[in-house]
Amino acid sequence: MTSPFPDQGRSVGDIIAAQTEWHDEDIDWRGGKAFSLVYNADDPELHELQHQVALTYLHENALNPFVYPSLVRMEQEVVEVAAGLFGTEPNAGTMASGGTESIFLAVHTARAVARSKGIDRPEILIPTTAHPAFSKAAHYLEMDEVRVPVGADLKADPTAMAEKVSANTALIVGSTPCYPYGVIDPIPEIAALAASHDTLCHVDACLGGWLLPFWEQIGEPVPPWNFEVEGVTSISADIHKYGYCFKGASVILYSEEALRHHQYFFFDDWPGGMYGSATTAGTRPAAPIAAAWATIQFLGLDGYLAKARSVRDTTRRFKDGIIAIEGLHVTGEPQMSLFEFASDHGIEITSAVGDVMDDRGWKLDRQNGGLHLMISPGHAHIVDQFLSDLTYAVANHGDDRGVKAGYGGVV
Ligand SMILES: Cc1ncc(COP(=O)(O)O)c(C=O)c1O
Structure with a gap:
């Protein structure tokens, strides 16, 4: 077995190139296709400040x-x-x-x-x-x-x-x-x-x-x-x-x-x-x-209020759009910016629909009873694309492929 411990130090360029290649395979949270783990403030100036x-x-x-x-x-x-x-x-x-x-x-x-x-x-x-x-x-x-x-x-x-x-x-x-x-x-x-x-x-x-x-x-x-x-x-x-x-x-x-x-x-x-x-x-x-x-x-009260408005409005668009898709409902009466949605009549939502969404690049957390969404400001840009892909997934989910990825990893 070869040891992963390098005999000689590697160059900066080599290391960055290797990491960039690996990193490119991870989901890019900036694109808005992931719904937990990262809370995208959608604020380049804030991100620049945080880097500094x-x-x-x-x-x-x-x-x-x-x-x-x-x-x-x-x-x-x-x-x-x-x-x-x-x-x-x-x-x-x-x-x-x-x-x-x-x-x-x-x-x-x-x-x-x-x-x-x-x-x-x-x-x-x-x-x-x-x-x-x-x-x-x-x-x-x-x-x-x-x-x-x-x-x-x-x-x-x-x-x-x-x-x-x-x-x-x-x-x-x-x-x-x-x-x-x-x-x-x-x-x-x-x-x-x-x-x-x-x-x-x-x-x-x-x-x-x-x-x-x-x-x-x-x-x-x-x-x-x-x-x-x-x-x-x-x-x-x-x-x-x-x-x-x-x-x-x-x-x-x-x-x-x-x-x-x-x-x-x-x-x-x-x-x-x-x-x-x-x-x-x-x-x-x-x-x-x-x-x-x-x-x-940086954000102050006015910044947090503006982000809260954006999250509220985007959450409404997601919820309204999901409820409008035949066969889907939102579970219970969520009071903030995260919720589960599930199927009204036997659609294999956590696996089959989730898998079709995976194929389209989305990362949705699977819960026991449905799929989970948590909205941050960065999601404002992708609501329409999400709803169109979800409509497609509900209509074309095929068989239950049995893949499940919970919020903390594969379950
Ligand atoms: C309600 C609630 N409590 C606690 C935690 C744990 O937080 P962390 O993952 O930062 O340890 C989470 C994480 O999502 C959460 O949603």
Whole structure:
């Protein structure tokens, strides 16, 4: 077997040529044919700014706050902006590398609080539609999870959840919105349930955190979901989704600064001196922190409102166009910019229709009951082409070819 380790270093030109060839085989997200994983802001000036910032902070490390005060400052300002948007104390959180890490930190905090109350095996109580990041956190942290079926409206069902609260419940969760159907869980009822059992309540706003505040301001109905709701104790919100930063930027916020302390880890029982950190990572990439700050500064309120309008209008065009295709419907009543669409009468939508769409270059996430769309500003340019290809796919899907690609990979 030949080792992939090169005997001699290769030239820059050679390496770039090889990577360019591989990269050319990946989907080009700029073309708008992918619907998750990348949130295309459709903003060349913003992208240029992000490239410059990434280059400036490519080699820095956010692990040690004393060495890079500029990173501490930017992280604090990003957290402060988010705290202002969601209604908590300015310093009651940290940035994290993404939704999964923010959720992990919130679940860990809930475990620490539960243990301080003498609960040995804390549980998390979550709707079936909650993101797998909660199951992953429970798995790593050796906690039990109780997934409770959602109601007919596909939202978390607080009455059913109430029946599953136990003496071990450490955290009750709602999503704003959930990934599969784009519906917003009833946070006031979920938070009240948590408060009445003296337990913590996490709102997973990884998707909605950087869109719902602006969605509301452009006149769309948004039910109460943030720290203004009594009983909400933590919120995760990804800046690398509808905040339009590149990957590696999220915030985890708490209702009070004291809860953040459960994230801290200090250690000095080794020859290397005092080590401390506030998130799961040790070495932390600096570029996402700097780019999150720069992106927020660049867009400002007017920029986020403009993007929200574009996402809203484009989502409407997609939904209206899909509903107009004979045999298709949108699942439930999605409240933001993502939704599932499915077949009315036995069309093999997740495989056969999805496969025809694949053949035409689209990358649609397959769910158990249909195909999934998540709209960002860059999709405004491709709605008509998508609808025309989908109309063709529904009319010409042929046999079920059985290929399935879920949102996290092949399933
Ligand atoms: C609702 C929700 N929560 C959490 C996550 C996890 O975020 P990440 O993939 O950034 O870890 C996602 C990702 O799509 C999500 O949609």
